[in-house]
Amino acid sequence: MNSDLLALTEIDIFSRYKEVRQQSIRLCQPLQPEDYVVQPIVDVSPPKWHLAHTTWFFEQFILTPYFPGYRVFNDQFNFLFNSYYESKGNRMVRTNRGNMTRPTTEEVITYRNYVDEHLLKLPHLLDESARQQINYLIELGLHHEQQHQELLVTDLKYILGHNPLFPAYNDRAPLAKGNLMGTEEYVSVPGGNYSIGFQGSGFHFDNEEGYHQVYLADYRLLDRLVTAGEFLAFIQEGGYQNADLWLSDGWAWVQENKIISPHYWHQQEEQWYEYTLSGLQPLDLSRPVTHVSYYEADAYARWRGKRLPTEAEWEVACRLAGYEENFHILSPANFVEAENFHPQALQTLSTSSVPAQMVGDVWEWTQSAYLPYPFYQRPEGALGEYNGKFMINQMVLRGGSCATPESHLRITYRNFFQPDKRWQFTGFRLAEHC
Incomplete structure (x- = not known):
């Protein structure tokens, strides 16, 4: 060298x-x-x-x-x-x-x-x-x-x-409200063979290795994240009380924990509030819904007659939209450096075929189980414990959140949590086959 x-x-x-x-x-x-x-x-x-x-x-x-x-x-x-x-x-x-x-x-x-x-x-x-x-x-x-x-x-x-006083972490003013989404627009992706996984010489985690081909049928992705207002409609129409919408484990989780809303949502005299790191705020219906479990995301998608995307569909859509290995070339996204510490509402309606809010704001649940890619080899020694031994009973999330450092992410980055977890900034978008 x-x-x-x-x-x-x-x-x-x-x-x-x-x-x-x-x-x-x-x-x-x-x-x-x-x-x-x-x-x-x-x-x-x-x-x-x-x-x-x-x-x-x-x-x-x-x-x-x-x-x-x-x-x-x-x-x-x-x-x-x-x-x-x-x-x-x-x-x-x-x-x-x-x-x-x-x-x-x-x-x-x-x-x-x-x-x-x-x-x-x-x-x-x-x-x-x-x-x-x-x-x-x-x-x-x-x-x-x-x-x-x-x-x-x-x-x-x-x-x-969970402090009864709901103290603020910072005194930043609430974020600007965005557009309430009355309609849904979807971005179509043609089916075919695509390659996913990390390829190159830069830093990456071992669970991203195994650059390989996947076959995808024609599919469509919602061109933005699901909003709090849309999720509120799910609540108001009895989504948490309808067992038909839930996976068996998810329904048991809802019943056992008496879940009636996303984490940090509070209802007072028919008014919904959300705890943010700026304190307790009236629920902004235009912001992406966050702090939801995989179970909740899946139930909402089922309620809408849709589904969650797979991680391959998410990554392929990113690549086709022109996103590169890291996200530094994009217009400013809502990462931790912005110090908003909460998902941003979409400020302008999408007018192109490029999905919005693919990076930052919230980690997006996918319907993909966290498993090794083909050709994956767990490193030897202590560093091999970093990712490989957790490849069981967890689901993959993509895209980063408002708490993620920008320089930490790549298109191929695979986050993973058990399906009941929701203390992270987790959200989702919808998908369907064409």
């Missing part, structure tokens, strides 16, 4: 390292000390834990094996801040993260600074071959931290949104 190119690559990587690490701290600036330690449910981790776990990742996977004579910051932190890596030893039970009043938040920040200081020294201590080995690990660690930045935003929303 050309040494000048190597030097430029390292400058870029370490500049990006500083920026990503600082973003985690920026996201925590509005917090009060008490906010850092709360864990209301098992899916939600305390903000302090996110700050420490992302730091543990760099310490365990890069500094410990590569930094000569490195001394871990605290021997107990491997137990406290390991998430699910069996190969890294014993760890604290996930439900106990909220019991961790110690170490203090101040100690966690000191831990972050200690690891950052050592990692930024590391290139000067290694030969060229070793530097090339750690560059990928650093990039992986940064994307891992960006995943936790999204989790940090959504976990904070759960923490604050």
